[in-house]
Amino acid sequence: MIFITAKFRVRPEDADRWPEIAREFTEATRAEPGCLWFDWSRSLDDPNEYVLVEAFRDGDAGAAHVQSDHFKTAQRTLPPHLSETPRIVNTTVPQDDWSELGEMAVPD
Numbered sequence: 597m598i599f600i601t602a603k604f605r606v607r608p609e610d611a612d613r614w615p616e617i618a619r620e621f622t623e624a625t626r627a628e629p630g631c632l633w634f635d636w637s638r639s640l641d642d643p644n645e646y647v648l649v650e651a652f653r654d655g656d657a658g659a660a661h662v663q664s665d666h667f668k669t670a671q672r673t674l675p676p677h678l679s680e681t682p683r684i685v686n687t688t689v690p691q692d693d694w695s696e697l698g699e700m701a702v703p704d
Contacts, residue, residue: 597632597692598658602648602684610677611644617677624666625650630657632692644679653692 606614615636625634632651639645652658661667 597689598652598655598686599689600648600650600652600658600684600686602650602682604646604648604682605642605679606644606646607677607679608644614638614646614677618670618674621666621670621674624664625661628652628657628661628664630654630660651689655688 604614610617618636622634622636625631630653632653634648634650637647637649639647652661
């Protein structure tokens with residue numbers, strides 16, 4: 597799978613509304629057949645930072661995502677709400693779902 601984590605620094609005046617601002621893009625991406633997950637979290641240390649964790653089935657699904665109409669729309673509509681260019685980690689991982697964190701296993 598293609599595994600991506602991106603940090604979005606949102607303008608302070610838009611930070612509380614970011615989930616609504618990104619909602620259409622989020623919902624459309626989650627509906628893509630190759631999207632495994634697309635989840636936003638807000639930083640506990642910086643209320644203006646959101647972290648996006650996303651995964652796509654394979655390179656073809658990732659390519660379809662960045663070529664989609666909703667991605668092109670987001671390229672126009674989301675940056676005005678950001679205070680800087682998002683930072684990203686993008687890698688290919690030889691699995692298709694989350695693994696268990698054995699060091700914190702919950703007993704049966």
